[in-house]
Amino acid sequence: MPNSPSPQGGGARARMQRWLPKLVLSPSFVLILFFVYGFILWTTYISFSNSGMLPDYSWAGLRQWSRLWNSWTWGIALHNIWIFGLLYIVSCIVLGLLLAILLDQRIRAEGALRTIYLYPMALSFIVTGTAWQWFLNPGLGLEKTMHELGWQSFSFNWLIDSGMAIYTIVIAAVWQATGFIMAMFLAGLRGIDGEMIKAAQIDGAPAWKIYLRIIIPQLRPVFLSAVVVLAHLAIKSFDLIVAMTGGGPGNSTAVPATFMYSYAFSRNEMGIAAASAVFMLAVIAALIIPYLYSELRESRS
């Protein structure tokens, strides 16, 4: 431990100084152990129990899990999170990278533009969901505006179309997060070593080729971070869906997070809710733990 200042001597004060750091850390650590890891264990156990409206600690094996897996709504939720997650991750990365590259061309108003692209991240999903719900309102929003502007045949009623509603959520979510991904790519671009780029320029390579062959491959760590961050945000998304569609029309925009909430607090099916939460945790853990592990290991060297 090269970093640990070694306590001098062996008096009472020194002994106290040795214990003090751990003592100061312990309240947080105890809180985390209880409220995070203890709760994870409790919820996991509940998912194997007979709990319904109240916790019932009798062992039920995989009963709740099979009920979960046979649930029609859960099927929709899984289907939706795939569509949503995939479109969300790909769109945010493509748009974010594009904006970052465009902003990296010695743009005069870069600061102002960056501020504009990033501001949605500072807003609550409930606020942006409310705004988008209004903006896409078939009766009064975009559709009506287009009609007024003379485009009579324009039709956009995805928000109330059960087949399309999930895509309106993708649009709003992409709008909200792209600026953040742009900022990540921009930081990545600014960190690239210029030597290879200069060499390629001397060879007369066109700009697009330099981007494709030299710059973008060097952004690989940023791509990785972006995918992890976005996937994690996607799996957790709840607020935006509640605010925009409430999971509807019908169940058409249900996702695991809204499913869990409704089974936990409206339908009083604790066991199924717990199983769905454990599933969400497992997916996120499979994604985050290897990532955190590699990040922490890198920072060690």
Add this chain to the structure above:
Amino acid sequence: MSTAPPTARAGVLSRAILYAILAVFAIAYLMPLYVMLTTSFKTLDEIHQGNMLALPDNWTIQPWLEAWGSACIGLECNGVHGYFFNSIRIVVPAVLISGLLGAFNGYVLTKWRFRGHRIVFGLILFSCFIPFQIILLPMARVLGILNIANSVTGLVLVHIVYGIGFTTLFFRNYYETFPNELIRAAQLDGAGFFTIFFRILLPASTPIIVVTIIWQFTNVWNDFLFGVSFASGDSAPITVALNNLVNSSTGVKAYNVNMAAAMVAAVPTLIVYILAGKYFLRGLMSGSVKG
């Protein structure tokens, strides 16, 4: 420095196209905010007749007054102002306490390392990323047992606990780069654990304190999941009240009032972002890539 290849030979035209694309994106990004703002200053008649993108013909602050003081949420018709103050009463203690704990944790985990410090940090860090669905059911029970269900106090506790991960991450990464020599020198002078922290580290921590406060403020203010799960009724935060107002109102929908209420919920974080966007971005980045 820009890594972009020099564009000396690229013509005026391509520069113009570049700026045009960026401007189109800027307009697209500002559009929802613009529509929200203008709608909040229109009368309902104008909303039903006019164009969503047009500026109000007759500016009115009536929707704002109604949203603040008399709109009906649930059975009560007192507007969102009570919930706005709930949010403030939740945010202030939650941010201060989780920030202070994070600062101590970061200090211990970098300057007073002990065997297993990396595992402790890993366990704390992972708590940032769990889907909170996993803790909703037991937390609801624990809050009930502690008799702080449906209360501002309960939400403060929840936000402190689940804020520790990020605040610890921020301070740990910041103190990691703080020179150990200074600490050792202070120790030789007889300074103890707290003296070193309060006299040496804390005065040098202003940037990370700002990052942490802004990050926690934004997160706690914008929280919806904890609010809707643990605080219904009178103790609900502004986000929950806004959602109740917008999505469960019966009768004629007062879109202008809804938008004004949404703006009320948005203004605090928007102001913080405009004043200190740089620090907000720093928080975002260290939450994703290591600092």
